[in-house]
Amino acid sequence: MSLVELTDLRYAWPRQRPCLEIGHFALAAGETVFLHGPSGSGKSTLLALIAGVNVAGTGQVRVLGEDLARLSPSGRDRFRVDHIGIVFQQFNLLPYLSVLENVLLPCRFSALRRQRAQAEGGRPEAAARRLLAGLDLAPELWERPASRLSVGQQQRVALARALIGRPALILADEPTSALDAARQRAFLELLTEECKRAGAGLLFVSHDLRLAERFGRVEDLTRLNRAQAEAACAA
């Protein structure tokens, strides 16, 4: 069973021409995939479909064998927090929570993530601290409001949040585009390492092919997507 499997997927934003038409795409458990596509080609849209935030008009999106369209809306919300960690391009954190509280968010909304975090030893906070330390965030930052961190630090906190409680799938939407070249490299290293260690599958989307080298597989969205991406998607 694939971790993610798309079949005959079609999606259009309301009042727009089809944005995505994908015949087949699969991601095996523990696999790290770099999905490349120019800006506006529908990368973020695809991630929203896999995360069950939006639902495809036709075709199937299966995650862990579950057909997302057949879950109820709140079922999809629960499924997402139980099994998927998401890292955005930027502004990943709630500014009014501390670093630690941000990392613990999934454990607050998902019993499964909390249990898995506890299974690693002790309280979820212990797991959060271990992750933050592993991502090279100094302990004196942990109690600070998230808004006081640099962008690079914020992205590492977001990664810790995505990883806590060992979700099966990590979705990363151009998480390095706000970082300079040196930090991009370091962040990518952390990201792929941590996903390997956690045994999580990783789907990383970006327009920047130079980042692709650390990934197990590289895909081109413009080739996957039969809807003539850029032109078709534009409103």
Place this chain on the structure above:
Amino acid sequence: MRGLSALLALAFRSAWNRRLTLGLTLTAVCLSVTLLLSIERLRVDARTSFTQAVSGTDLIVGARASPLQLLLYAVFRVGGATQEIGWEAAAAIDRHPAVAWTLPLALGDSHRGFPVLGTPARYFEVFRYGDRQPLVFAAGRPYAGLYEAVLGVEVAERLGYQVGDRITLAHGGGEFAPEHADKPFTVVGVLARTGTPVDRTVHVSLESIEAIHLDWQGGAPIPGLNIPPELATKFDLTPKTVTAVLVGLKSRAQVFAMQRWVQDYRAEPLMAVLPGVALDQLWDLLAIGERSLLTISALVAGVSLVGLVAVILAGLNERRRELAILRSVGAGPRRVLFLLLLEGAGLTLAACVLGLLLSLALVLAVGPWLAAYSGIHLQLTWPHAAQWAWLGAVFAVGTLASLIPAWRAYRLSLADGLTPHV
């Protein structure tokens, strides 16, 4: 339901993060709630204070004028009589077989802004206020002779008088009214609090009123004539006129017959008023003012609720990222709707509670002053029905109004997917 309690905690943290703008709108709504509640309190308590002022009196008799005017000066000591009635008329009413008791009232003088009432000493036994309650002495006794005064509690407290103190009365009610300085009065009693105009009144006998005016004419001492207090007893101190007469009947059934008898009195034009009927006229008059006050404060409340909605709506664009993060950790669009609704409802509720507390504090702060100068007693009690109704209305409207930003947040979180295009 763990997600829900987590969401509640987040809603609070998020609101706290925006506490300045939210605090300002909260203050605006809170103040308008205070305004609404206070006006409502004043309205209801003014009515009760007025209705409490007289009880057990079947008719008020005076010179023919407007019934409302008669009620105002005979009961509330507001305004003045344009005309007096002759003593003979008052005596004739007293002799009427249907009449149980009468209380002739002589008004017009004052003491340091408080009205002076001349009336027989039986006033303290016969007069009833509130729910047919009799007057009670807090100290001293009724007056028995000339130049003795019984004070309402407000007069005694405000001016610091005790039994045994000497006071002088002033002719008329103005600030610069000439004093009856040659004939000082001794305070012989202080009445217990009634919550009616009695509290603000200086009571003396009809004969005392007559005595201090022996050497007066037309509002000023007669030049060259000075009758010392001891000598006044040599004169006939039966009053020549009185301002009004309170009448108690043996049977209430006779009230209309008695009213007609008074109206038809030959010797001079008289008028008899049922206190209840005159009070109704007073309400009709006050209702216009009450309604416009209430309308204005309802408008103020409406405007501040619109402000509340505007603030939440305006902040929504900056919160789209926050909502997307919440969605990524499992909060559905309906949770987002609930979150925004909760914020609006929570703020309105907080404003209602704070407004209520503030209005109670206002009663504490202003109540004693208002009681002394207007006789209106504000009650420091749990809100009454009309106040609950206003509180409920503000809360309902506020909650309904916050559906607008909540609905918009719901739509946005559906339309944005994971990455809001802000």
